[in-house]
Amino acid sequence: MKKFIIVFFCFSLLPYKSVFAEYTAIDGDSIEYFGERIRLQGIDAPELYQKCWNSSGEEYFCGLEALHFLQDKIKNKKISCECEQKNDKYGRKLCECFAASESLNAEMVENGYAVSYKTEKYLSAEKSASSAKKGIWQGKFMRPAIYRALNRH
Numbered sequence: 001m002k003k004f005i006i007v008f009f010c011f012s013l014l015p016y017k018s019v020f021a022e023y024t025a026i027d028g029d030s031i032e033y034f035g036e037r038i039r040l041q042g043i044d045a046p047e048l049y050q051k052c053w054n055s056s057g058e059e060y061f062c063g064l065e066a067l068h069f070l071q072d073k074i075k076n077k078k079i080s081c082e083c084e085q086k087n088d089k090y091g092r093k094l095c096e097c098f099a100a101s102e103s104l105n106a107e108m109v110e111n112g113y114a115v116s117y118k119t120e121k122y123l124s125a126e127k128s129a130s131s132a133k134k135g136i137w138q139g140k141f142m143r144p145a146i147y148r149a150l151n152r153h
Contacts (some may be wrong), residue, residue, distance in 0.1 A: 005042065007083075009028055015094050019063060021128070022034055023079050025070040025071040025074060026067075027045060027047070027048045027063065027066070027067050028045025028048075028063060028066025028067050028069070028070055028108060028113055028114055029043050029044060029045040029066075029069075029070075029108065029114055031070070031074065031079070031097065033079075034064065036082060037090075037091070037092040037093070037130065038083070038092060038093045038095050038114065039088055039090075039092040039093065039094050039095070040095065040096070040097060040099065040104055040105045040108065041094040041095055041096055041119075042096070042105055042116065042117060042118065042119040042121050042122055043105050043108050043109055043115065043117050043122060044114055044115050044116075044117035044140065044143070044144045044145055045063065045066040045067075045070075045108060045113055045114035045115075045144060046062040046063040046066055046113075046114075046136065046147070046152075047144055047147055048061075048063040048064060048067060049061060049064070050062055050063040050064055050141075050142070050144065050147050051068070052136050052139060052140065052141035052142075053067060053139040053140040054138055054139045055081070055133070055138045056139075057139065061141030062113075062135070062136050063108045063140060065113065065135070066108065066113040066114060066135075069111060069113045069135075070071065070104065070108065070113070073099050073102075073104055073107055073108075074099050074104070074149040077099040077100050078099070078100060079097055079098065079099055079104075080097065080098050081093070081095035081096065081097040081098070082095060082096050082097075083095035094115075099141050104121060106125055109122040109125040109126050109129060110125040110128060110129055110133055110134075111129065111134055112129040112130075112132075112133075112135020112136050112137045112138070113135045113136065113143070115136075115143060117144075117145070123151045
């Protein structure tokens with residue numbers, strides 16, 4: 001499958017405006033750039049209002065935690081993405097994206113805010129996060145794909 005690289009740059013003549021402010025994390029595995037949705041390929045983060053249980057058995061919104069982690073990772077950083085040529089069935093670009101030189105996809109899985117999805121690329125990162133009980137691995141959670149399947153309306 002062929003890939004191409006998209007590097008988004010935004011320059012502003014307005015003083016004090018962040019050059020990187022146009023990137024927005026939509027949820028734990030999607031970002032947006034000037035209205036264009038980009039899906040972080042190969043990972044699956046909890047749905048935005050999905051609940052998980054921490055090590056004490058208390059419920060928390062793990063999807064919101066994943067979103068906040070991704071927001072922190074992209075804040076004021078140069079973002080570049082390597083994308084598939086074809087979009088997904090929802091019209092989103094499928095990409096591995098980088099904040100500076102760090103893979104956002106890998107960071108989400110390594111820190112326990114997403115799981116590997118339809119690829120083996122991030123399986124070792126998932127196993128490492130699970131062993132270290134990071135993020136969603138600290139307690140109990142439902143895999144996002146299962147959660148979506150059970151909560152379709």
